[in-house]
Amino acid sequence: MSARDLLSFAIQSLLGHRLRSALSLLGMGVGVAAVILLTALGEGAREYVSTQFANIGSNLLIVIPGKTETTGALPGMGGAPNDLTLDDVQAIQRRLRQVRRVAPIAMATANVSRGELSRQVAVIGTTSDFLEVRNLSLGRGRFLPVSDLHRGAPLAVIGEKVAEELFAGQNPLGQVVRIDAWRMRVIGVLAPRGTQVGVDIDDIVLIPVATAMRMFNRSSLFRVIMEVRAYADLDATTDAVTALLAERHGEEDVTILSQDSVVSTLEDILGTLTLVLAAIASISLSVAGIGIMNVMLVSVSERTSEVGLLKALGVSQGQIVAAFLAEATLLSLTGGLLGVAFGWTGVLVVVSIYPDLPAHPPAWAVGAALAVAMGVGMIFGVLPARRAARLDPIMALARR
Amino acid sequence: MIELEKVCRSFPLGDERVHALVDVDEQIREGEHVAIMGPSGSGKSTLLNILGCLDKPSSGIYKLDGREVGGLDEEELTDVRRHQIGFVFQFFHLVPRLTALENVELPMVFAGISPAERRERAMQAMTRVDMNERVGHRPDQLSGGERQRVAIARATVMGPRLLLADEPTGNLDSVSGRQVLDLLEGMNHRGLTLIVVTHDPAVARRADRGLVMTDGKIVRRLEKSDLAALAGIADAAEVSP
Known part of the structure; x- marks a missing residue:
């Protein structure tokens, strides 16, 4: 058959x-x-x-204050980590050649308003390096200027959606917005990007990190994002940053993740x-x-x-x-x-x-x-x- | 052609053993037309199944063409059925989803014969039973007599030498029954050995001789003249009030 x-x-x-x-x-x-x-x-x-x-790049290291491992110390002794400060960021910038860019981040949700219009928005305090580190581009105007970390200028770069909601078609450049009680001048608008790593880039406001820390009354940064020059140096740099911060803080009290390991x-x-x-x-x-x-x-x-x-x-x-x-x-x-x-x-x-x-x-x-x-x-x-x-x-x- | 020697067949039924065949001795020559008669439960169907290699004797010897088939395995028996034996049943057993021609082709499909050849041979077989006009009909579009003729075409298409018919007219009216018997008789006259199981004397009288079975034994052997007489008695019984 x-x-x-x-x-x-x-x-x-x-x-x-x-x-x-x-x-x-x-x-x-x-x-x-x-x-x-x-x-x-x-x-x-x-x-x-x-x-x-992937659109952020794989050469990134993220420093988070606090150690995820238990220290084994007695309760009440050495529990709370030291602050991760702008001085730490400056030290990394100055002493670690293999780090190309450093973007400190201080973050909170705040009320951003212009006249009658207001909006709850994620406000991120950072530096000029943020744009490259997060692989973003600017739609109009200019980005946060390169300046002394500790200098908090009253400047803001806003997301596309924020611009639309608060300015409704008008040119926001040079205008003033209020972030809580602080008056900030808009110097740039980010190009539309949509959601990136869970954050709607179109719906944020970027301000200088020192301004943000004062505004939110923070002594410690939320985290620090670093871009390493070569992918091969990722591990070595992790060790170098750990060592540097341990030296400065007197103990190992930060956690460093690579973008890769997270992904x-x-x-x-x-x-x-x-x-x-x-x-x-x-x-x-x-x-x-x-x-x-x-x-x-x-x-x-x-x-x-x-x-x-x-x-x-x-x-x-x-x-x-x-x-x-x-x-x-x-x-x-x-x-x-x-x-x-x-x-x-x-x-x-x-x-x-x-x-x-x-x-x-x-x-x-x-x-x-x-x-x-x-x-x-x-x-x-x-x-x-x-x-x-x-x-x-x-x-x-x-x-x- | 067929030699049966002390053939017994018994099988368990509950706690007892039923003896369906007891020491059956018989010889059937090539080209004979034999009727097997007897009341139901007399063992005539069991005998037919053994002759058709669908069943095996519990003891005794069954030789088909001089070859002992009682001891063959399933595979060899399948081969014997395929090439040497044709079956015709009371209920036709046509496959309802297939056309008449496809039903006739069925044994050749499983025998691995090429589509072109089996179509030709099926058409020839259908012509022999005078059904060549209705090859494309499905069984439910055919009358009982037509169905049985298709079944006969299927039973003979592989060129068997032994045709076994179990009550071939049992489900037919007298006219189509007669046509079917004419057909079977014609094939018998051309050399096919024909064994018919029936309880109908009118069917049995067509045979060369008859075997009457009771309780698993052949109790009488009837000649042609006996069969005719038997049919006469049956006819008389039917017309009498």
């Missing part, structure tokens, strides 16, 4: 009970679609996060999430497999006399197994392909609703879902097929 004959025999039998075949196709289709859709979302999230970070940790987490989603979705695949087994068992008992006939005609047990197995495999594979189509459509719908999310099903998920669908169909098809092959032809033919 040729493979083609086997296939057409299977197709004819499936067409013999259309509704039942269609429903089990649907079951398998939904299973595969679920795998594809969920992994696409997981992968989309992962990609979204890594692109968010790879996040990618790991989201990659695991994708796998978990795939695993959950594949439960529905095995349910679909059981559905196929059920359909095939019904088919075998319904076609008992046909099986008896085949045996009387001199069809071997192996051929009967092959015929029923071909049917189950055909069901699961067609259902799988249908599921890929469903899944893709679902992904396209999601992408059209959330264009920012780069959701696309990973090739491994499509391949694995199809392979599992087919495998499940074959495995769950074996039992019915063997049952058919073992039917006693005399009993089977006794049925009308």
Whole structure:
């Protein structure tokens, strides 16, 4: 018996009970679609996060005051970290050649107003290096000037959305805004950027760091972002900064993260999430497999006399197994392909609703879902097929 | 062609063993037309199943063409059924989703015969049973007699030498029953060995000889004249009030 004959025999039998075949196709289709859709979302999230970070650059180190490790000291002794100050930043600038740019950050949410209009906005105190470090560009005017760190000029660079909301089409350059009680002159507007690492760049106000620390009454910086000249120096620089700050503070009381490690940790987490989603979705695949087994068992008992006939005609047990197995495999594979189509459509719908999310099903998920669908169909098809092959032809033919 | 020697067949039923065949001895020559008769439960279907290699004797010897087939394994029996034996059933057993022609092609599909050749051979078989006009019909579009003729075409398409028919007219009216019997008889006259299981004397009288079974044994062997007489008695019984 040729493979083609086997296939057409299977197709004819499936067409013999259309509704039942269609429903089990649907079951398998939904299973595969679920795998594809969920992994696409997981992968989309992962990609979204890594692109968010990718446009900041990978040579970054982030200094955060406080040590994440426990010190082992007695309670009340050495618990609170020393402040991370502008003097520390200055020391890094002066003594560590391998650091190209340093952007200290002091951050708070404040009320920014102009006349009647006001808005709660994230206000970030920083320096001229911020623009390059965060890979941003300026839309109009100029950025914070290069100046003494400690000099807090009353200047502000605002995000596109802030400009729109407070100035409503007027030119904001040279105008004055109030940040809480402080009057600041707008010198520049950032180019529209959207969300970057969870911060809506269009909805922030940048002011000189010294001004921000006074305004918010802070003694310590929120963090310091550094750009290292060469990627290869990242580890060495981490050690150098740690040593420098330990020398200045008398103890190791800062945590230094590299942008890379943050990204790879996040990618790991989201990659695991994708796998978990795939695993959950594949439960529905095995349910679909059981559905196929059920359909095939019904088919075998319904076609008992046909099986008896085949045996009387001199069809071997192996051929009967092959015929029923071909049917189950055909069901699961067609259902799988249908599921890929469903899944893709679902992904396209999601992408059209959330264009920012780069959701696309990973090739491994499509391949694995199809392979599992087919495998499940074959495995769950074996039992019915063997049952058919073992039917006693005399009993089977006794049925009308 | 067929030699049965002390053939027994028994199987368990609950706590007891049912003896469906007990020490059956019989010889059937090539080209014979034999009717097997008897009340239901007499073992005639069991005998037919053993002759058709669908079942094996529990003991005794069954030789087909001089070859002991009782001891063959499943694979070899399948091969014997495929090439040497044709079956015709009371309920036709046509596959409902296939056309008449496709039903006739079915044994050739599983025997691995090429599509072109099997189409040609199926058409020839359909012509032999005078069904060549209705090759594209599905079983539910055919009358009972037509279905049985398609079934006969299917049973003979692989060129068997032994045709086994189990109540071939049991489900047909007398006119189509007669057509089917004419057809079977014609094939028998061209050399096909024909064994018919029936309880209908009108069917049995067409045979060369008859075997009457009771309780798993052949209790009487009837010649052609006996069969005719039996049919006469049955006819008389039918017309009498």
